[in-house]
Amino acid sequence: MSNNEQIKASWKRCELFGLEQSNQPELQRLGVGDQNSLNEEYYNLIQTTGTEVLPYYENILSNTQCLILLTDNQGQALNSWGDKRFLAPPQRALFKKGIDWKEKKNGTNAIGTALACGTAVQIQRDDHFLKANRFMIGSAAPIYDVNRTLLGVLDISTDSYLPQSHTLGMVKLMSQSIENRLIISTFSEDNFLFTFNTNFDNLDSQWSGLIVFNEGGTIISANRRAEILLCYDLALANIADIFDISLEQFKNQPSNLPFSFKAMGKYQMHGFTKAPIKKAIQAVDYRERLKSKPDPDIIPLSQFGFGDEKVSRCIEQAERIINKDIPILIHGETGVGKEVFVKALHQSSQRHKHPLVAVNCAAIPSDLVESELFGYEKGAFTGASTKGAIGFIRKAHKGTLFLDEIGEMPLKVQSRLLRVLQERKVTPLGSTENYHVDIKLISATNRSLREDVESGTFRQDLYYRVSGLNLELPSLRERTDRKQLFHQINDMYSNAANSQKLSTEIIKLFSQHPWPGNIRQLVSVIQIAQAMSDGNVIETKHLPDDFFEDIKQTNSYQKTEDNIHHGQADVTSEPIATRDDSVDNQTELINTFHQNKGNISKTAKALNISRNTLYKRLKEFGVR
Known part of the structure; x- marks a missing residue:
């Protein structure tokens, strides 16, 4: 179907949904808990889009007023990047995280229609079913995962500064880039990557075909472009049956060195092979690896x-x-x-x-x-x-x-x-x-x-x-997105050759910890745990002993608080500074805090209470 046909079909669906053109957009957002769950589920997609793909288009996008929106496969907004200046304040609410862009909620729109038809679409101003959405032009393309399952949608919304064909072509290219990156990150460690194209000069293009094959030559994944170039269903085929060179020639080609060949006995192609990372890492000079290692302290x-x-x-x-x-x-x-x-x-x-x-x-x-x-x-x-x-x-x-x-x-x-x-x-x-x-x-x-x-x-x-x-900036214990932060910091300091994941039990413990040292303490704990673990999963036994001290203090304090609330407090169970909320006690705590120039450790020691108790009291008394 053409773009216009997709729009007509979308308007019919909107009418069947009972929508009217005068309806206002649906701005109800997911709750914070649901948003955090989505962020965790789509962590790889968000990271790949924001840190690996969008920077390559920065020079183009920086000269335009446009907003990039990423959603999941249900149309829920996951993240946005770009310039909101072309939007009036009421319109900006549409681009917040957690907004649902399905046609049923917001009528014909680039994201919802791309989800419904499974292809890239462009929705110009008057193409939107809801009149309230006719201030923008949206171009969106679906993103598929390594199993060819719809993963999400990438959208570029603009006030028409860019040529319309330019925007649609760009969002297609960006979605293809994301898919390629997901394939590479999923399979490159243990498998061969083969990139090919009909034009030698376009090998670095995102429109090149990408095939993943194992030691035996079986194709275990490929991007959509590969099947378009070859006009062939590649699922579980053997690479030697498609191209006119042997499996051993493929595997022994120097990494990234282009060569020419024929495909299907008739198509002239050019391409290059990349060996599995595990093999390549053994041949790379350690000094080059150190040079290319990103600074974990500099993040987008x-x-x-x-x-x-x-x-x-x-x-x-x-x-x-x-x-x-x-x-x-x-x-x-x-x-x-x-x-x-x-x-x-x-x-x-x-x-x-x-x-x-x-x-x-x-x-x-x-x-x-x-x-x-x-x-x-x-x-x-x-x-x-x-x-x-x-x-x-x-x-x-x-x-x-x-x-x-x-x-x-x-x-x-x-x-x-x-x-x-x-x-x-x-x-x-x-x-x-x-x-x-x-x-x-x-x-x-x-x-x-x-x-x-x-x-x-x-x-x-x-x-x-x-x-x-x-x-x-909120403390780590106050942040509602700390679970995603745990994973991010673990990934930042993880060895690429031996990626280590955090166990479910670790995440639970991290979520209970008061983190008096905040992110700096978290980084230290994760680095120690990674060093102590020889496997691919970090478990509780790998954590430093002093990590558990703050948790014990937190649990002990919570138990005392619970007893107080139930009228069971032992008058000797906690120093008076943590039991008495009187004005005198509040004054003593605040004065001691200022006498120690805001130093938490010194103040807690002077009052004979834990740092966690002090944090709680300071928050109750409104002291920053």
Whole structure:
């Protein structure tokens, strides 16, 4: 059926569903729990789309106002990427996670119609059944898994900036890219991959055929393009029966080296073979493997969250601000991933080709902070380098300056920093020359800077200068998407040659843990567990002993709380600081917290309570 025929058939279905053109779109979303379950089920699809496929089209998409939406095979929105500026605020609700795009809910639309007909479609403005949806043009293509089962739909929605044929062709290409990536990630470890095309110059194209065969030559998977090129059903066929070269010749071809051959005795083809990863890894120089290993601390912004509302809001707000001259102040407990978040922000900004300079204000001795930040001329002070130093701020010119733990900055230095931020000029110590600086400022703290302003330890004028947009990253124990986060971090630090999965029991334990050290602690626990495991599954026996201490404290505290609620509390079972919610006790806890400058461990020790108990009380009393 042609595109127009598909649209006509869709309108008939909408009428049978009882829809009217004047109906408003269905905006009811899945609950958070259901969204998290979907994210977990479609984790590989979301990751493949966002981190392996979309970056290849960044240059094209960055020059257009379009939004990319990924759904499951029921039309439920899983994730979105791109520019929402062409959408009016009410229209943006349509593109949130958990919205159902089936025709029965939202009439003729690119996603719903692609699901219904199983092929790529383009729905222009007036093609939409619901009048309320006629503000956009949607182009969507289905995505099939390695078993040729419908997995989901990829959609590009735009305000018609791009030529319509261009958009439809692009979404087809992107869906084919996703399918190819899924095939490669599923089978490449133990099987041969064979890529071929009729044109030698197009071998790197996503429109090439892709065949997976095992040691015996049996074809165990292929993309749709392979069957189109060969006009042949490849299921369980032997590769030597299709091409005019022997199985041994296929297997012994140097990886990625193109060669020519005939298919089905008549079609001239070109292609190359890739050996199984297990074999290839033995032949690759370990130094090259180290070079190609990605930095696990740099992740795309889209991967930072998996549906947690607070994290999603932080990402959405930060994306709006990152390319504007507005400073960002990030709040959050130690270890929640503030620096990782900043790295992701920098990579997604227009400054990503320039330096990201991270400065931990608490780690630099107070008498050196000034010279480290602003730089100095040679001989500016005793012990100064004879060459002088440029300073962190000038190093960040045209890039991003990240001031971590900014609340620890001495007052004297705060005054100079304020002047730099106001004038955008730096004067090194011992110099009379000013240097212009163009920086994006991002700061972070685990303290309440407002309270520091009131106590006089932080300048009020500097506070308002650095806190343009305030973001609060939630603790790991508060995040509703932490299960997906457990899997993501495990994958990030897993050895590609020996991928290790987290057992169901591990996930349950991780979900019960209070994680006082947040993501930093999670990374440490996972790295230790991976090192302790020789198999493919990480189990409880591989966890470090101190992991269970916090769980014991949590269970003990919960038991005490339950007894209190049931009138069975033993007056000696818990220190008074955790039992008494009186004003005096609240004051004592808050005062102790501030006396220890927000240090959780020191405060808990001073009050003779566990860190988890302290976290709970601080939250109850509204202390950040």
